[in-house]
Amino acid sequence: MAATPRFASQPRVTLPGSQKHPLTTDTEVPPPAPVKAAATKLSATPFTVTVIVKRKNPLNLKQVLKPAGRLTHAAFAKAHGPSPDGVKLVKAFAKEFGLTVAPAPGQGRRALYLTGTAAAMQTAFGVTFATKIMEGTKYRVREGDICLPKELIGHVDAVLGLDNRPQAxxxxxxxxxxxxxxxxxxxxxxxxxxxxxxxxxxxxxxxxxxxxxxxxxxxxxxxxxxxxxxxxxxxxxxxxxxxxxxxxxxxxxxxxxxxxxxxxxxxxxxxxxxxxxxxxxxxxxxxxxxxxxxxxxxxxxxxxxxxxxxxxxxxxxxxxxxxxxxxxxxxxxxxxxxxxxxxxxxxxxxxxxxxxxxxxxxxxxxxxxxxxxxxxxxxxxxxxxxxxxxxxxxxxxxxxxxxxxxxxxxxxxxxxxxxxxxxxxxxxxxxxxxxxxxxxxxxxxxxxxxxxxxxxxxxxxxxxxxxxxxxxxxxxxxxxxxxxxxxxxxxxxxxxxxxxxxxxxxxxxxxxxxxxxxxxxxxxxLAPATKSTSKTAVKNAPEIRFRPHKKAPTKTAAKTPALRRLK
Missing domain, CATH: 3.40.50.200 (Peptidase S8/S53 domain)
Structure with a gap:
C-alpha cells in the first residue's frame, strides 16, 4: 500500500503577507498603459521561484548595527544562516511536488531556488496563474494568497517569483x-x-x-x-x-x-x-x-x-x-x-x-x-x-x-x-x-x-x-x-x-x-572611534519586525572646470 503523501494530505494555510493585489494601473507601478487579460494557457517551460526560510538564529539588531557588533561573512553564516529544519522541510516539500531544489549563491543566504512547471507550481503553492498584457508584453500573474502545507508555516518567510510582473x-x-x-x-x-x-x-x-x-x-x-x-x-x-x-x-x-x-x-x-x-x-x-x-x-x-x-x-x-x-x-x-x-x-x-x-x-x-x-x-x-x-x-x-x-x-x-x-x-x-x-x-x-x-x-x-x-x-x-x-x-x-x-x-x-x-x-x-571590530557572533535577541498593512557653504582648494551651458 502506497504511503500517504506527507504535504498533500495537510491542510493549507495562508503564508502571512503573501497577498497579491489585482494588477491595475491605479495601484501598480509600472505600467502607465492599460492592462489587458489574455487567454491563460499554462506554459510547459519550467521557471524558478525563490523560497526564503527563516534564520537559524534571529539577528540582534541592537548589537550588530554597532561597529563593535559587526560579523564576518563566516560568522554571520554560522549564526544567522538558513534554519536547517527549514531547509530540510522545503527540500522534502519540493520533491513531493516534482520541483528541483538548488541553494542560492552566496555564503549565509537563506534562499532556495525551486524549479518546475507552472502546473506544478500551482499545485505546490496553492495559487492560480493568469496571463495579463502590459504594453504588449505578457506576464504571468498570480493574485490573492500563497497557501502552504501547514507544516511549512513558521519555517518559510517568503515565496518570490510566482508572479513576474514588473516591481520597480x-x-x-x-x-x-x-x-x-x-x-x-x-x-x-x-x-x-x-x-x-x-x-x-x-x-x-x-x-x-x-x-x-x-x-x-x-x-x-x-x-x-x-x-x-x-x-x-x-x-x-x-x-x-x-x-x-x-x-x-x-x-x-x-x-x-x-x-x-x-x-x-x-x-x-x-x-x-x-x-x-x-x-x-x-x-x-x-x-x-x-x-x-x-x-x-x-x-x-x-x-x-x-x-x-x-x-x-x-x-x-x-x-x-x-x-x-x-x-x-x-x-x-x-x-x-x-x-x-x-x-x-x-x-x-x-x-x-x-x-x-x-x-x-x-x-x-x-x-x-x-x-x-x-x-x-x-x-x-x-x-x-x-x-x-x-x-x-x-x-x-x-x-x-x-x-x-x-x-x-x-x-x-x-x-x-x-x-x-x-x-x-x-x-x-x-x-x-x-x-x-x-x-x-x-x-x-x-x-x-x-x-x-x-x-x-x-x-x-x-x-x-x-x-x-x-x-x-x-x-x-x-x-x-x-x-x-x-x-x-x-x-x-x-x-x-x-x-x-x-x-x-x-x-x-x-x-x-x-x-x-x-x-x-x-x-x-564617519571616522571610527576605534579601528577594531568584533568578529564574533552576538547573543540572540528577537529580530525587529514591522506590521504590514546648515549650515556653511562648502570650501575646497580644488578648481572646478567651467560649467557647460546647454541649449
Missing part, C-alpha cells in the same frame, strides 16, 4: 530642452559638495543594483577619458539569468550608466560590481542578497536607484528585502537608495502621500533630491528639487506607513504617519537631482544630462567609498551617526522649497532629509 522603476529623469540649463560632471558636483580633494577609493568596491539595461565598455572608457581619469574596473554579475543588455540611450541603459559614471567619477580607484537582475520582486531581492553576501567582489557600499511605492509591494516582499538590508548592516555594508522622482505622492494616483521602497527601509540611507547651482567651487543656490509643473519630477519624501519611527530619528520632528504602524521619515540625506542642473553622462555613444534621485544614491555611495578608504574600515550602517547632534555641521541644511505635500525647513524635513553633504565633514563624522 528606475529613478532617473532626462532633461527636456529649455531656453537655458546647466549640467555638471560628477567631479564638479563632488567639488561643490567638498568631497575630500585628491582622495582615492582604492581597495573599495561599489555594488550597483540594476533591474534592466546594460553598459558598454567602450562608453565607460570614453567617458572617463573626458574626465581625465582612469576608467574603473566594472564587473557584471548576472542574477537569476539576467543579462547585461545595452540597447539605446532612451532605455534603462541611462540608469545603468548614470550609476556607474557618478559613483566611479567621485570615487576614483574604486571597482564597480553591477548586479543585473529581472525587474520582479524576486529579482530585486535576489540581487541585493547576492550583493550583500558576495565574498568575491566584496562591495563595501551598495547603491540602489530603483523602487516603487510601498503600497505596490506585498508584505512578504517588503520584509524579505528589508531583512537583506539588515544583513548588510550586520556585515558592515552601507546601502544607499534613491527616494523617488514623483514628489510626495510617489506617482500614485490621488492626493495621498506615499513613500518609495526600499528607500523607506530603516536599514538604508534614503537619498532625496535638490536643485543645485554653483560658481567655481562655491554653491550659490540649493533648494528642494520640484519641477512638477514642468513635468520633470520632484524629490520623493514623506513618512512610511509600514516601518515605525527609528530611535535615531526620534528627535527629528518627523510628521505622523497616516497608518499607526508607520513613522519612518524619508529621505535621510539629499544631493543634486534636478534634470535642469543634472549630470553630464555618456550613454550608448551619446552625451547628455540626466537627473533624478538615481544620481544621488551613487553620489553618496561614492562619498562613503572614499570615507571607507580613508578610514581603513567600512562605515557600515551610518544613519545613527548622521542623525547624532554632533553631525549637524556635516550638512548643508536645505530650507527652501517643497515636494508637493511637505515643505523644507530648518533641520530634518521630508524633502531633503538632513541636507546635502559637506564631504570632508562627512568623512570626519
Amino acid at each position: 522603476k528606475p529613478h532617473f529623469r532626462h532633461h527636456k530642452p529649455a531656453a537655458t540649463s546647466v549640467s555638471y560632471t560628477p567631479v564638479q558636483v563632488g567639488q561643490l559638495y567638498g568631497f575630500p580633494s585628491g582622495a582615492k577609493a582604492t581597495g573599495q568596491t561599489i555594488g550597483l543594483i540594476e533591474l534592466g539595461g546594460g553598459f558598454r565598455a567602450a562608453d565607460i572608457t570614453a567617458y572617463f577619458k573626458t574626465l581625465g581619469q582612469t576608467a574603473p574596473k566594472v564587473t557584471a554579475v548576472l542574477v537569476d539569468k539576467a543579462k547585461n543588455t545595452p540597447t539605446t540611450s532612451s532605455s534603462a541603459d541611462g540608469e545603468v550608466m548614470l550609476d556607474i559614471e557618478v559613483a566611479a567619477a567621485v570615487a576614483p580607484g574604486a571597482n564597480i560590481a553591477v548586479y543585473f537582475a529581472p525587474n520582479t520582486d524576486q529579482g530585486f531581492i535576489d540581487a541585493i542578497s547576492q550583493a550583500v553576501h558576495d565574498t568575491v567582489n566584496k562591495p563595501s557600499v551598495i547603491s540602489i536607484s530603483w523602487g516603487g511605492p510601498e503600497s505596490t509591494w506585498t508584505a512578504q516582499s517588503l520584509a524579505a528585502l528589508d531583512a537583506a538590508c539588515q544583513s548588510a548592516a550586520a556585515l558592515g555594508i552601507t546601502i544607499t537608495v534613491a527616494a523617488g522622482d514623483d514628489g510626495s505622492t510617489d506617482g500614485v494616483k490621488g492626493t495621498v502621500n506615499h513613500v518609495d521602497f526600499p528607500a523607506s527601509s530603516p536599514h538604508v540611507l534614503g537619498c532625496g533630491g535638490t536643485k543645485l547651482l554653483g560658481s567655481g567651487t562655491t554653491i550659490t543656490s540649493e533648494v528642494v528639487w520640484n519641477e512638477l509643473t514642468a513635468n520633470e519630477g520632484a524629490t520623493g519624501g514623506g513618512v512610511s506607513n509600514v516601518f515605525p519611527l527609528p530611535t535615531w530619528q526620534a528627535k527629528s520632528n518627523v510628521p505622523k504617519p497616516t497608518v499607526a504602524a508607520g513613522g519612518r521619515g524619508v529621505p535621510d540625506v539629499s544631493g543634486n537631482a534636478d534634470p535642469s542642473t543634472g549630470y553630464t553622462v555618456r550613454v550608448d555613444g551619446s552625451t547628455f544630462p540626466i537627473g533624478g534621485t538615481s544620481a544621488v544614491a551613487p553620489l553618496w555611495a561614492g562619498l562613503i567609498a572614499l570615507c571607507n578608504a580613508q578610514n581603513k574600515t567600512t562605515a557600515g550602517f551610518i544613519n545613527p551617526a548622521l542623525y547624532a547632534a554632533a553631525a549637524a555641521k556635516s550638512f548643508r541644511d536645505i530650507t527652501s522649497g517643497n515636494n508637493g505635500g511637505f515643505k523644507a525647513g530648518p533641520g530634518w524635513d521630508a524633502c531633503t532629509g538632513l541636507g546635502s553633504p559637506i564631504g570632508t565633514a562627512i568623512a570626519k563624522t
